[in-house]
Amino acid sequence: MYSNLIIDLMQIIMLTAGSVVVMVTAAFKRDHAVVCGLTVFSLFAALLTFVFVEPLLPMQATQLLLIDEYSLFFSNLVIVGAIAVALLAYPYFEKHAIQNEEFYILLMTATLGGVVLACSNHFVSFLLGVEMLGISLYAMIAYPIHAPTSAKFPLEAGIKYLILSALTGAVTLFGIALVYAYLGTLAFDEIPDALAAAGDLGAVFIIGVLMIVFGAGFKLSLVPFHMWTPDVYEGAPVPVTAYLATVSKAAMLAVTMRLILASNALDFTPIVFILTLMAAASMILGNLLAVMQENVKRLFAYSSIAHLGYLMIVVIASAGISNAFAVEAMSFYMLGYFLMSIAGFAVISAISDCEQEMDSLEDFRGMFWRNSWLSTVLITVLLSLAGIPLTAGFIGKFYILSVGVEDGLWFLMSMLIVGSAIGLYYYLRLIYIMLQKPEQGTAADRAANSLPVGINVVMAAMTLGIIYLGIYPAPMIATIQSLASAF
Amino acid sequence: MILVWLITILFAGGIGAWLAGKSNPELPRIIALATILLDLFIVILMLLAPGVLGLESANNAVLGQPGEWLVLSSYDWIPRFGVSFIFGVDGLGLLLVALTVFLGLMSLGSAWHEITDQPGFFYFNLLWTLAGVIGVFTALDLFLFFFFWEVMLIPMYFIIAIWGHENKEYAAMKFFIFTQVSGLMMLVCILLLVFFHYQDAGELSFSYFELLNTDIPSEFAFWVMLGFFLAFATKLPSVPIHNWLPDAHSQAPTPGSVILAGVLLKTGAYGLIRFTIPLFPEASQAFAPTAMLLGVISILYTAKVAFAQNDLKRLIAYTSISHMGFVMLGVYAWTAQAVQGAVMTMLAHGFSAAALFMLAGGLQHRIHTRQMSEMGGLWGAAPKMGFMALYFTVAAVGMPGLGNFIGEFLVLLGSFRISIAAAAFAAIGMVVAAVYSLIVIQKVFHGENKHNLVVKDLTTVEMICFGLMMIGLLWMGLYPQSMLDMSEPTLRSLGVLFFD
Numbered sequence: 005m006y007s008n009l010i011i012d013l014m015q016i017i018m019l020t021a022g023s024v025v026v027m028v029t030a031a032f033k034r035d036h037a038v039v040c041g042l043t044v045f046s047l048f049a050a051l052l053t054f055v056f057v058e059p060l061l062p063m064q065a066t067q068l069l070l071i072d073e074y075s076l077f078f079s080n081l082v083i084v085g086a087i088a089v090a091l092l093a094y095p096y097f098e099k100h101a102i103q104n105e106e107f108y109i110l111l112m113t114a115t116l117g118g119v120v121l122a123c124s125n126h127f128v129s130f131l132l133g134v135e136m137l138g139i140s141l142y143a144m145i146a147y148p149i150h151a152p153t154s155a156k157f158p159l160e161a162g163i164k165y166l167i168l169s170a171l172t173g174a175v176t177l178f179g180i181a182l183v184y185a186y187l188g189t190l191a192f193d194e195i196p197d198a199l200a201a202a203g204d205l206g207a208v209f210i211i212g213v214l215m216i217v218f219g220a221g222f223k224l225s226l227v228p229f230h231m232w233t234p235d236v237y238e239g240a241p242v243p244v245t246a247y248l249a250t251v252s253k254a255a256m257l258a259v260t261m262r263l264i265l266a267s268n269a270l271d272f273t274p275i276v277f278i279l280t281l282m283a284a285a286s287m288i289l290g291n292l293l294a295v296m297q298e299n300v301k302r303l304f305a306y307s308s309i310a311h312l313g314y315l316m317i318v319v320i321a322s323a324g325i326s327n328a329f330a331v332e333a334m335s336f337y338m339l340g341y342f343l344m345s346i347a348g349f350a351v352i353s354a355i356s357d358c359e360q361e362m363d364s365l366e367d368f369r370g371m372f373w374r375n376s377w378l379s380t381v382l383i384t385v386l387l388s389l390a391g392i393p394l395t396a397g398f399i400g401k402f403y404i405l406s407v408g409v410e411d412g413l414w415f416l417m418s419m420l421i422v423g424s425a426i427g428l429y430y431y432l433r434l435i436y437i438m439l440q441k442p443e444q445g446t447a448a449d450r451a452a453n454s455l456p457v458g459i460n461v462v463m464a465a466m467t468l469g470i471i472y473l474g475i476y477p478a479p480m481i482a483t484i485q486s487l488a489s490a491f
Numbered sequence: 492m493i494l495v496w497l498i499t500i501l502f503a504g505g506i507g508a509w510l511a512g513k514s515n516p517e518l519p520r521i522i523a524l525a526t527i528l529l530d531l532f533i534v535i536l537m538l539l540a541p542g543v544l545g546l547e548s549a550n551n552a553v554l555g556q557p558g559e560w561l562v563l564s565s566y567d568w569i570p571r572f573g574v575s576f577i578f579g580v581d582g583l584g585l586l587l588v589a590l591t592v593f594l595g596l597m598s599l600g601s602a603w604h605e606i607t608d609q610p611g612f613f614y615f616n617l618l619w620t621l622a623g624v625i626g627v628f629t630a631l632d633l634f635l636f637f638f639f640w641e642v643m644l645i646p647m648y649f650i651i652a653i654w655g656h657e658n659k660e661y662a663a664m665k666f667f668i669f670t671q672v673s674g675l676m677m678l679v680c681i682l683l684l685v686f687f688h689y690q691d692a693g694e695l696s697f698s699y700f701e702l703l704n705t706d707i708p709s710e711f712a713f714w715v716m717l718g719f720f721l722a723f724a725t726k727l728p729s730v731p732i733h734n735w736l737p738d739a740h741s742q743a744p745t746p747g748s749v750i751l752a753g754v755l756l757k758t759g760a761y762g763l764i765r766f767t768i769p770l771f772p773e774a775s776q777a778f779a780p781t782a783m784l785l786g787v788i789s790i791l792y793t794a795k796v797a798f799a800q801n802d803l804k805r806l807i808a809y810t811s812i813s814h815m816g817f818v819m820l821g822v823y824a825w826t827a828q829a830v831q832g833a834v835m836t837m838l839a840h841g842f843s844a845a846a847l848f849m850l851a852g853g854l855q856h857r858i859h860t861r862q863m864s865e866m867g868g869l870w871g872a873a874p875k876m877g878f879m880a881l882y883f884t885v886a887a888v889g890m891p892g893l894g895n896f897i898g899e900f901l902v903l904l905g906s907f908r909i910s911i912a913a914a915a916f917a918a919i920g921m922v923v924a925a926v927y928s929l930i931v932i933q934k935v936f937h938g939e940n941k942h943n944l945v946v947k948d949l950t951t952v953e954m955i956c957f958g959l960m961m962i963g964l965l966w967m968g969l970y971p972q973s974m975l976d977m978s979e980p981t982l983r984s985l986g987v988l989f990f991d
Contacts, residue, residue, distance in 0.1 A: 373609075390671075392645060393638040402634075402678070406572070409682040417679060425672045432648070432667055436660050439653050481571045 012065045014053040015079055016119055022046030023112035030105035040094045043108040044087055047115065051083045062490065067191060068132075070125035073487035077335060078122035078258040081342055085251040086115040088346045088466070091458035092353045093243035100358045101151045107144065114140035114247065118255035125266075127180045127190040130259055134173065134223070137252060142166045144247065145240040148358060155361040161239025168232045172222035179215025182208055192266035199268075213269050214278060223256040226316065227285035230309045234297075237305035238363070242356050245301055246349035249308050250342045257312075261319060261334055265491055270323035279320050283416060286313030287423035294430050301363045303430060304348060307389055310423055311341055314404050317416045324411035327491035333403035335484045340388065340396035340473060347466035348385040351378050354459045371438045378455075379438050381463045386431040388470050391424060396473035492564055493537070493544055494578040494629045497530055497588070498622045504529075505618035512611015520606075523599055523614040527621070531592045537561065537585060561585060565698075568635070573685075573695035577632040581984075582977035583834065587628045587761055590841050593963075594753040595621045600956035601849045602746035605856050606654060613654060613746075616646035620750055627758045631699040633681045636766075637674065640722075640758070644670055647747065647755065654744040656855075662735075662742035669735040673725035680718025683711065684770065703769060716771035716778065723767060726759030727815045730789045740808035741861065745852025748804065752811050753845035757837045760818045764833070768825065769985045775823070782823040783906065783913045789816030790920035797927040802861045803851045803935065807844065810887060810927060813920060814840045814895070820917055821902035827982060827989040829905025832898050834978045839886070839894025839967050842960045846883040850876065853953060854935070857946050863931070868940030873948040877936045879957045884928045886964050889921050894967025908990075 010017065025046060030039050054076055062072030069075075090111060097104040117136025124130045146162025148154040184190055186208050187198035199209065222229040237245045269275050290310030297303040315337055322330035355362040355378070372379040388397030401424075408417040473480055504526025511518035536543050541561065563579040580588060598617065606613045623643025630636040644667060651663040681697070688705040689695050696702065707715060725732045740748050768775040790813050797809035814836060821833030853876070854869075855861050870877035886893040889900075899921060907914040949957070967974065983989060 387645065391675075392671075393641040398641075405679055405682050406686075409679065409686050421672065421675050421679070424675060425668060428668050428671055429664065432664055436652050436663070439649070476568075478567075478569050478571070481569065485571060 008060055008063070009065055011056055012060050012063045012071050013069070014057050015050050015083070016069075016116065016123070018046065018050035018053055019083075019112060019116045019119060022050060023109060023116065026105075026112055027109050030109065034103060034105055036094070036098065036104055039105040039108050040090060043090050043112060046112070047083055047087045047090065051080060051087070054080055064125070065123075068126040068129035069120070069123040071123050072490055074262070074331065074335075074490060075123040075258070077484070077487050078254060078338075079119045081254050081339065082115055082118035082122060082251050085247065085254070085342065085346065086111055086118075088350070088462045089243045089247045089251075091462050092246060092350055093241075094458055095456040096241060096243050096353055096357055098357065100148065101153075102148075107147055110140045110144050110147075111247070114144065115251065118251050121255040122258045124259045125192050125262065127184070127192075130263070131177070131180070133255065133259065134176070134219075137255060138169050138173065141244075141248065141252065142169070144244045145236060147244070148241060151358065153359055155241070155356065155358055157239040158241065159239075161236040164232050164239075165236045168222065172219045172229065175215050176219025179212045179217075179219065182212030182215065186212075192263055195267035210272050210274050213267070213272075213275055216263070217260075217275070217279070220256055220260045221282060224253055224260070224312045225286075225305075225309050226282045226312055227289050227309065228282075230286065230290070233309055234293075234302040234305040238299055238301045241358065242301070242349055242353040242361060242363070245304075246346055246353070249304065249345045249349065253308070253312065254338050254342060257315065257334065257338060261322075261331065264319060265322060265327050265331070270320070276320060276323060279316060280413075280416060283313045283316035283320060284419045286310060286316065287416075287419045288313075288426075291423045291426035291430075295426060297430070298365050299363055300352060300365060300368065300434070303365075303434070304345070307427065307430075308341075308345065310427060311389070313423065314401070314420055315341075317404055317413060317420065318407050320416065321407045321411040321413055325407060328485075328488040329410070330407060331488035331491050332481075332484050333407045335488065336403050336477075336481065337400035339480070339484075340400040340470070343396060343466045343469045343473070344385050344388045347381055347463055347470065348389075350459055350463045350466065351382045351385070354378055354455050354463070365434065365437055368434065368438050370440050373441065378463075381467050382438065383435055384467050384470055386435055388474070390428055390431045394471065394474045396470045396477070398474055399477050493533065493562055494564070494580060494625075495576075497533060497592075498625050498629075500526055500530055500533075501618045501622035501625070505615040505622070508614035508618065509611045512609070512614070516607075516610055519611040519614040520599070520603055523618060526618060527592060527595045527599055531596060534585075534589050534592050537580075538589060563631075568632075572634070572697065574634040574697045575632050576635060577698055578629045578635075579631045580629050581981045582979070583761075583764070583981040584628050586834070586838060586974060586977055587757060588625055590757065590838055591621060591624050591628065591754050593959075594749060594841055594845050597753070597845050597849065597956050597960065598746040598749040600952050601749055601852060602744075603952045604950060605745055605852070608654070613650065616649045617746060617750070619646040620650070621754075624750075624754050624758060628761060632697045633685070633699060633702065633766075634697040636699075637678055637681060640674055640677075641671070643755070643758070647751065650747040650750075651739060651743045654747065655742040656744075656861075657742070658738065659742045662738035665735045666739040669725050669732065670722075673722040673732070676718045677722035680715045683715045683718075687711070687715075699766070705770075707771070709773075712771055712774040713777070716767060716774040719762070719767040719770070720778070720782070723759040723762035724785070724819075726762070727756060727819060728759065728812060729785050729816070729819050730792055730812070731785075733789065733793065733812050736812055737805050737808040740811070740848070741802055741804035745849060745856070748848040748852060749845045752808070752848055753841040756811065756815055757841060760815070760822065760833065760837050763819075763822050764830065764982075764985065768822070772986065776825075779823045779825065780910070783820050783910060786816045786819030786821075786823065787913050787916045787920075789813065789819060790917050791816075791923065794920060794923035794927055798923070798930065801863050803854070803863050803866075803931065804848065804861050806863075806927065806931065807847045807851055810847075810924070811840070811844050813924065814844070814887070817899050817902045817917065817920070820906050820913060824902075824906035824909045824913075825988055826905040826908055827979075827987055828901045829909070830982050830987050831975050831978060832901025832903075832905055834898075834982075835894060835901060835967065835971055835974065836898030838974060839898050839964060842963050842967070843883050843886040843893075843895055846879070846957060846960045847887065849953070849956065850880050850883070853949070854946070858944050863934040865942055866935045866944065867938045867942065868936070869944065869946055870936040871940060872944060872946045875949045875954065876946070877932075879949065879961075880936060881932055882961060883957075883964075884932055888925045888928045892968045893964045894971065895964075897968060897971045 121133030294306035388395035391401035508519040626639030800806035
């Protein structure tokens with residue numbers, strides 16, 4: 005029986021063991037390549053153990069963690085993101101003046117936090133995961149601060165993230181405490197029964213849930229908790245930005261969706277109302293503010309605010325439509341968004357390193373004629389973000405529109421259309437800048453001729469994934485449908 | 492399957508041209524030529540000798556659907572949503588596919604000498620645009636239709652943004668945003684339609700045939716129809732959402748303008764005939780007076796604006812909107828003659844507008860200006876060009892004997908039955924057409940050659956293209972029955988009012 009438990013928790017155990025091994029190796033032999041290779045290896049090992057875990061699903065592992073197909077999907081997504089970031093970080097930190105091995109240890113622990121969040125079914129594991137992810141991220145964001153020259157402003161970004169994260173963490177804790185005080189349980193599944201038993205105490209529960217939602221809203225960069233996003237995205241090193249944009253959001257979204265569905269939180273009108281406002285504001289503000297950006301990382305930051313706004317439509321609609329459909333839509337969209345974001349940041353990472361980051365719009369001028377591989381990847385990413393057919397982004401947007409139509413969320417859908425229209429402008433503008441003839445712009449970019457293998461692999465895999473999901477999504481949809489049917 | 496081949500050949504040819512262009516700049520245009528000729532050959536076979544391809548000349552419908560379908564094939568794509576690959580072509584579709592491939596050849600002719608910069612990527616975009624448009628004309632699954640609707644936009648955006656003229660960024664952006672936003676609204680309405688069908692019939696399906704008789708609650712019917720109408724009216728284009736066209740057409744390179752004016756505009760009209768009206772008959776009937784009014788306003792207003800232009804391509808762009816006003820009027824009159832007239836106008840305008848844009852573009856390529864105030868007296872310098880310009884201008888005016896006259900006349904005849912006022916005002920459009928067309932000849936080719944321009948006359952390639960289009964327009968003008976016969980069964984099955 006315990007052996008089943010161990011197999012069930014295999015991914016978490018592998019990640020923990022992996023972090024320890026990487027740490028010990030780094031202590032004995034400081035070699036960037038060895039440590040990075042070991043990190044990627046242990047992440048792959050953790051990823052591949054899912055074949056052992058799968059026959060045992062679903063299984064509640066301790067009170068805190070529920071390993072089912074849904075959590076396995078998101079755990080795998082988190083681990084793939086970590087592998088990609090490790091591959092991007094290697095060439096980025098090559099020239100780093102101070103030791104760069106600790107970065108990979110932090111990456112492993114952050115991934116561990118993400119996986120815990122994906123499997124979380126209890127407020128305690130929720131907190132554990134958030135904190136593990138958060139604290140590792142503080143250090144990752146601020147990693148280059150002691151280097152003599154750093155490309156961006158990691159100290160500012162790190163402090164901003166730290167303080168705001170701590171603040172919202174405290175708010176979340178308060179919310180969890182309120183919920184516990186009146187319901188007497190910390191497990192997600194037991195909340196509806198406890199609510200029914202507790203009688204007319206809806207108001208306190210609502211406030212508690214809202215405080216937890218605010219905490220989640222911070223990590224998911226929803227308006228009005230989005231203020232940290234552009235500054236931290238820009239200030240952090242590019243691989244860390246990639247990690248923030250994808251893994252952190254995917255893990256948080258997985259656990260938030262589980263919380264909202266398990267606790268029937270959307271039965272309460274105030275919660276639906278506030279979530280609607282947050283979603284609408286994110287869609288509009290995220291796109292509007294992106295229009296004026298000159299820096300590509302900030303542009304991606306605001307774009308991610310908008311995309312999480314679109315995703316919120318699915319969360320809100322889960323009240324009126326079947327839970328399974330909502331989870332299906334959310335999972336597919338998150339998968340597509342994941343691929344797009346990693347590919348996009350991979351392109352920026354390909355032309356940057358820890359001494360100089362090429363993240364301004366001007367650095368991309370005429371890129372299409374100088375390096376068509378990088379530009380093709382970025383153009384595919386931008387078209388996918390805009391929701392143009394042939395890409396995964398379109399199928400995702402199609403899912404969101406289907407969910408919205410079925411639930412009759414006309415206000416949110418019109419906000420989505422307005423937001424998408426605004427979004428088109430800045431995505432097309434970046435494409436246009438890349439298409440301009442070289443003599444019209446600066447010639448600034450590193451030797452983008454021979455890219456490191458790792459970055460090429462990441463970009464190729466992500467781009468192929470985006471196009472494959474855009475043209476032939478049926479197999480993946482079948483997989484996601486089966487994982488969503490548990491709801 | 493044959494339709495999938497048409498599209499696949501173009502896709503493959505595009506990729507081949509791009510790859511070839513990296514090593515040899517002469518190769519892409521030859522590959523593009525071979526690709527389009529292959530497609531043209533297949534289309535001609537479909538038109539004249541369908542037996543060779545294994546098709547019956549009438550009703551080879553695999554799915555047993557109403558109407559005379561020449562080809563119909565269906566494959567599963569995303570079963571979870573009831574989305575399948577349904578490609579089908581009937582008389583109307585085949586006419587438009589033939590127009591697309593033929594104008595593709597014409598645009599290739601105009602690009603032959605003009606596109607010297609990055610030809611590989613250019614022909615890639617050109618062929619992919621054509622593939623997208625053929626997809627639009629043959630897709631019968633609403634998801635697939637939307638898919639191709641968007642796919643035909645991206646390569647055209649690239650064509651305008653890279654090889655366009657001085658204001659290309661603005662024009663390309665506007666073109667994309669207008670079509671994309673209206674497309675998004677159409678997507679929402681497609682989903683609504685599918686959702687209502689699901690509530691009605693219990694089955695999730697995006698197939699055009701299944702959705703044809705959906706019961707939509709009356710309070711929603713108008714809005715769902717409106718979403719479709721907006722998307723197609725933006726593409727047509729109709730006043731008041733025509734704003735993108737003058738910029739896009741005048742800033743696009745010549746081959747781009749040929750495809751834009753000749754083919755892309757027809758997708759809007761096709762959408763109205765095939766989807767908007769048959770899917771929402773009552774809502775469309777209620778909306779018809781408004782639509783006809785918009786058509787008439789398009790005809791007259793844009794004619795007036797055209798007259799005021801100094802930029803030659805912009806003028807021709809506005810005349811395109813004016814001609815498409817006739818199409819809108821004809822379609823929403825929904826009588827046999829009016830819709831047949833709309834179809835003829837689509838075909839004839841495709842030829843005449845393409846030719847006019849080729850002339851204007853060729854002129855810009857030679858003297859590097861589009862301003863008519865800087866031209867004049869060019870007949871002496873380039874008599875062949877002058878002759879061609881006169882021929883196609885006369886065609887655009889609606890001279891009997893050429894295709895445009897048949898189209899406009901039928902539209903007026905057909906809509907007279909429905910609304911005398913609309914027909915009367917639209918008829919004024921024919922007068923205004925003469926004004927704006929002849930002023931082009933006057934300003935550009937007649938008068939004195941004040942600026943002492945030296946203009947090289949038409950090249951052989953251009954002469955061949957113009958010659959083919961001349962014959963085409965003459966055929967349409969003298970023997971339109973051949974084409975009207977092809978579209979008649981389609982229109983009957985779509986529910987057009989035949990008073991016989």
